[in-house]
Amino acid sequence: MGAKNKPLKLMEFSRLVTKRACLKCRNPIDHYRYNCPNCNGFYCQYCAETLKRKKMTCIYCKEPIKDEFNLNQVEERIETLVS
Numbered sequence: 001m002g003a004k005n006k007p008l009k010l011m012e013f014s015r016l017v018t019k020r021a022c023l024k025c026r027n028p029i030d031h032y033r034y035n036c037p038n039c040n041g042f043y044c045q046y047c048a049e050t051l052k053r054k055k056m057t058c059i060y061c062k063e064p065i066k067d068e069f070n071l072n073q074v075e076e077r078i079e080t081l082v083s
Contacts, residue, residue, distance in 0.1 A: 008060045013041065022047050023059045038063035 008016075008023060017040065021028050024047035034048030035041070039061035043051065051057070052065040 013039075013060050017041060024051065034065065036061060036063055037066065 013023070016023055016026065019028065020042065022033075022044040023041045024043055027044060029042055029044050033045065034043040036043070036058045039058060041058060041060045043065075048065060057064055
């Protein structure tokens with residue numbers, strides 16, 4: 001069983017996605033990132049790898065962090081969520 005994450009509220013989640021910020025460290029993400037396939041939340045490479053290594057889940061939806069980083073449709077998903 002992985003460690004617990006502090007849950008995010010919808011308003012905070014929306015703010016972080018709009019700002020293109022990591023859900024874990026809250027820093028802006030400029031390039032390489034993990035996109036949760038369930039909720040479309042973003043993580044920087046460092047936080048995604050840390051969450052995966054510690055067997056933790058997505059902070060927002062509790063989906064397990066996958067091995068593959070979903071980078072192909074990240075920009076399209078951002079535009080969909082922001083508009």
